[in-house]
Amino acid sequence: MLNIKRAASSVALSTALLISALSAATPAVAQQIPQTGLPVVELGAGMHLIHAEVARTDEQRAIGLMARKEMAPNAGMIFVFEQPAQQCFWMRNTLIPLSAAFVADDGTIVNIVEMQPLSDASHCSTKPVRYVLEMNKGWFDKRGLKAGSKLRGGPWPK
Template identity: 65%
Template sequence: MTHAYRPFARRTAVAWLAGLVLSLALPAGAQDRAQRLPAVELRAGFHLIRAEVARTPEQRAIGLMHRKELGANDGMLFVFEQPATQCFWMKNTLIPLSIAFLDDQGRVVNIADMQPQSLDSHCSARPVRFALEMNQGWFARRGIEPGFKLDGPPFAPAR
């Protein structure tokens, strides 16, 4: 038996448990309705994105839950305090989404498609501080792949 999968399984279990703890810690009613957050404009080449920004643990835990639709170029940018392996699931999320994990400069590390109402975990391939959720297929339809750089105020200029 190989031990190669244990760190991933442990990380997935920790991410699942952390999500469960956060969802239980939210104020009553906060997790059963859609949230609306201030947005920032991002650019993916000549494509403009209007991304609501989830900065706090509570905002990140709710994310795009309970939304029945998402505008064609709308999304949610998740901002974390420190780079880490970030994992997402789709509990109470009603629309199919694609998620791009982004480094500090806005460069795509990896992209995953996520199915509604699923507890399957989708993780960044390496530590990141940002994740951008868009309608499923948004990145693929625009040819955005790992290595592509997004621009906008949250991303530090390359040094």
């Protein structure tokens, strides 16, 4: 009978340790699986249309475009923050090269940075902003968009 109690106790301890390990691993697992189901907003940049997924929560912004192997040519992700601040982005666990436009409250692009996959290099806005739009690398440059260009249709005032 004593051996059965010890075995049951050992199984319970092993189960608790396994649950604890899986709980701790959840964020790492989430970074290996692209997030889906985010709302999509249509933005305009000159004559170009963008279909941008909207990342509004801390968790959505933290995961961003991690683990994606590709993105459609006019697709992107818009990160929405509660308050304007200097926003800095990196590319840990992000597999595709991206360009990020830091966008002011009125939809004006403040600055654009080019980012390499799987890099911890920090890329920051030159002024406080509430919005960051990530697109495939070179998207803005190929369309002649730069600091001072204006986006429309987003969460900013019309």
